[in-house]
Amino acid sequence: MPMPRKVCLLAILLTVTLTPVDMHAEPAAWYKWRSKLNTHVVCSQTWPGEGWEQMTTAYRDARCEKPKKN
Template identity: 60%
Template structure:
């Protein structure tokens, strides 16, 4: 019981994941995401604090 409370408490303090700008290797489309979209995409910018990839920096800092 104590362990589960400590585990939950630690996860509540975790910062959100940063956002990155990704470009398609196929057609050059660009979009913002927190996780890699797949092998056909290349990370071209980041980290960003927001989902529009406008504010640079790591969230929570």
């Protein structure tokens, strides 16, 4: 049994409308975190825990070598 025309058009409209939402996402930034106890620095996307402070620059890679452009 063929799908009614209105239902088919509605399905196409919803698909076209909702698809671009996913296309604008970008990966989370990486940050350098400095230990408050010593001079140790790590690169992470998330807070390593208490005793760490985030340094200011955001990076695009897991080695914190490529600064993120705004």
